[in-house]
Amino acid sequence: MTRKIGVAIIGLGPASLPHSHSLIDLAERVDVRWAVSRSAERAEAYRKQFPFAVTTDLEAVLADPTVEAAIVLTPPSSHLDVSARCFENGKHVLVEKPLELTVARGETLVEAARRAGKVFGVVLQHRLRPASLRLKAALAAGELGTVEAAFLSVPWWRPQAYYDEPGRGTLARDGGGVLLTQAIHSLDLFRSLVGVSRVVAAQARTTKLHRMESEDFASALLELGNGAPGTLMTTTAAYPGHPERIEIIGTQGFATLIGGTLSLSFLDGRKEVVEAEGSTGSGANIMDFPHDAHRAVIADFLEAVSTGRDPVVTGNEALASQRLVDDILAAARR
Missing domain, CATH: 3.40.50.720 (NAD(P)-binding Rossmann-like Domain)
Incomplete structure (x- = not known):
């Protein structure tokens, strides 16, 4: 043992x-x-x-x-x-x-x-969902061919009561809004899958659905790691909240990751589905999701401590995703 x-x-x-x-x-x-x-x-x-x-x-x-x-x-x-x-x-x-x-x-x-x-x-537990691991393996093995485009959508919802709690949505406590606090999981996974080399243009704002200091909506045009185009949309103003979605167009197939469920459709007619159970915390109940992915993160961390290796999500990896958030917000200000 x-x-x-x-x-x-x-x-x-x-x-x-x-x-x-x-x-x-x-x-x-x-x-x-x-x-x-x-x-x-x-x-x-x-x-x-x-x-x-x-x-x-x-x-x-x-x-x-x-x-x-x-x-x-x-x-x-x-x-x-x-x-x-x-x-x-x-x-x-x-x-x-x-x-x-x-x-x-x-x-x-x-x-x-x-x-x-x-x-x-x-x-950043979304990386260790079974569907995420399968999609990463498919991309690494070239099963989808060359990535031609990719899209990220995080249409979540938070009621005003959420932001009425002291410090919620403020720079002093949270450091930012939807990008850093809610969408960071999906943004980090997206970046780990297809890379982001540049933010071409962006928008960020606070909609009339919320009273808060930071943004509750952000969108961006991206250049992926291989130079292909990408887009991003994140919000906490999409009532009643819907699962996050990543779509990847490849020369040999198409991948759709909705919440924790993956669908792969290949040009040769093959299909593959990796099912997931449970919600993703996309609505008013912020804890409405299973703890399987958290368990996987902790198990990976314990293994890293036991063996001296790096965990799957290192500080440098998290830092790279936070830099991307900053780049999106900077492009929005421009």
Whole structure:
């Protein structure tokens, strides 16, 4: 049996739910030593739901030698500070998306991980869905031929009540709007599949459906990694919320990835479908999705810690996707 790795969960907001369920599933591989929140009320609510030791004393957790790794689920504005303290205390870190508020802070975080010599992963779980892995393998093997064009659409919905929560949709807490907070999962997957070499033109705005500081709509014309054209549209104003969609036109076939379901249609008449169950969190209930992909991310991270290899989504990979968000917003301002 693989040695169990001692882990602490830091941050017990909504994001802790799929991670906690995943850690229960992975009980043979992980020993959850602590779950930490600075809020006593939130810690008590969590204690009633999950079988892990709960505390509000982060310092004690960081000093605990049985904690080898931390899963950081605090707001984006605190990722650098909390993760850096984990590195200073000899912990490996898996941090929730987005990497940080800004590219500059993200670069500082990635450098801190490099200096510490610790495994550093980012929770961009769409890459580890079975359909995503199959599509990536098909592209790598040339099954679709040469990519001639690709499209990304994220027509999600968030009610105003979501943005009325303190800090939601602000630059100070979230670092941005739909691109960085909601669509980052699909944008990161899209970039990992077909590459993006340039943002040709873009638009970004806040629609009349929301009162918020950052954008709830963004679109862009892109140049893919091989020079082919691409387009992108993301929003949280598409009621009641619809699954994200990636489409890829190849010289030998066409791929459609809707949520976690993949359809491949080849010019020689062959077809293939990889089915997925469950929603994608595209509507008002932000946690309306299965935790399978989160479990895969954590399992990959644990394997990386055990073997010393990089996780699937490294800090540098997350940083590249955050730079793309910045490039889209910069093009929109122009």
